[in-house]
Amino acid sequence: MEKLTPNNQLEEYLSNLLSNNLKLIDFFRFFLTANVYIPSASEIKLDGTGFSPLVFNKNKVEMIAIFTSINRTALYSEEFPYCLSIQGKEAIKRIQSSSGLVLNPGYDKGFDISPEGLSKIIRDFSIS
Numbered sequence: 001m002e003k004l005t006p007n008n009q010l011e012e013y014l015s016n017l018l019s020n021n022l023k024l025i026d027f028f029r030f031f032l033t034a035n036v037y038i039p040s041a042s043e044i045k046l047d048g049t050g051f052s053p054l055v056f057n058k059n060k061v062e063m064i065a066i067f068t069s070i071n072r073t074a075l076y077s078e079e080f081p082y083c084l085s086i087q088g089k090e091a092i093k094r095i096q097s098s099s100g101l102v103l104n105p106g107y108d109k110g111f112d113i114s115p116e117g118l119s120k121i122i123r124d125f126s127i128s
Contacts, residue, residue: 001106001107004108008068009034010068035088036066036091040052058102061100062098068110099118100112
């Protein structure tokens, strides 16, 4: 597990959340407007084709890897040399309802969100 020292505002929010110095709702308000980074095994075309994200299987659920900084994707850059930079709410909208999200896999600051949790975020924050 790699140590994550915050290097941007989103990572500061994440660090504060995980040390109980920030409410979850405040983290997600920021996350949804921040840029996040999704590694891809193949080149992503302008029309979105070719996107092949890093996926983990946890308890038979596909979990899409999302990172809080482009630098964090380096752990997986040999197999996933491309990267999609996208706003957090756009990333969440594009994840299938049967999939979850794993934030910063391989780092000590991150967490998982189940498919049900993503549905709740979409509902609670009126993401359409």
